[in-house]
Amino acid sequence: MLTIHADSRGHAVLVRGDRIEAVGPLEELAAAHPHARVRSWPGILTPGFVNPHGTELLEEAYHPDPREAEALGTEPLTGDALTDLALDDARWGGSARRGVQRMFAHGTVAAACAPLRNRAVRDAVLRTGLELLPRGPVSAGVPALDPLASALPPTTAPAPAPGSPARFAVFDVHDEAELAERGAATCVATVVAGRLVFRRR
Incomplete structure (x- = not known):
């Protein structure tokens, strides 16, 4: 099953199984894969x-x-x-x-x-x-x-890329600066191995 995860900026990743198949603007991925399920999230999509x-x-x-x-x-x-x-x-x-x-x-x-x-x-x-x-x-x-x-510089996973593990998170903020100010409790979704392992209710 194909799933497109997209953020408020229109950045999107196409997930097949436990891997990322494509990365790009939502409009392009949706047009190229019209049968994919689309999950739209508020905020910014990040590597996690x-x-x-x-x-x-x-x-x-x-x-x-x-x-x-x-x-x-x-x-x-x-x-x-x-x-x-x-x-x-x-x-x-x-x-x-x-x-x-x-x-x-x-x-x-x-x-x-x-x-x-x-x-x-x-x-x-x-x-x-x-x-x-x-x-x-x-x-x-x-x-x-x-x-x-944690009082340490934050470390992120590698950026989503075609062929890489489907592992990323989405935070309900406008940008990285707001994320640093408000903290990671602003997370609205986390995907690991292609599975939605957390979704804010």
Whole structure:
């Protein structure tokens, strides 16, 4: 199935399966592929972010289940807060899935990680399609779900191009300057391996 994703500027990518088939103006792609499904998004289409703190956010933090919000809150728990939690494989796996989903909600399409040692976390993350990139054992900055809030220069995935993996994000802002000012919570859609893994309701 062919899908065209387009932003408010008329920039568009044509996706077939898990790959980008073409990049160009919406009018040109739609005319060349009249049977493609068109998804129009407000804002700007970007390559998406690489979060530099994959290890800290996925293997060294617990993302509470919404049913635990009254007791544990909604923010990731780290450090001493993890000590009192009885985290078995099922809870670690669930936490990792929720953590990845929260990353997707911030336009993250890849994370830099040391090798994940917790098998439940590793298996859960691999099933999400989030790309894991190697990094050194220590990363500077502050771990944050919003890559623009980590106190590090933001890193993006490679720009969408024909033949490249269909991996990108759309933010409801006018330009990159507004994105830097308002943050990655302005994400309206994230696509990974050709799948729409996050859509703002």
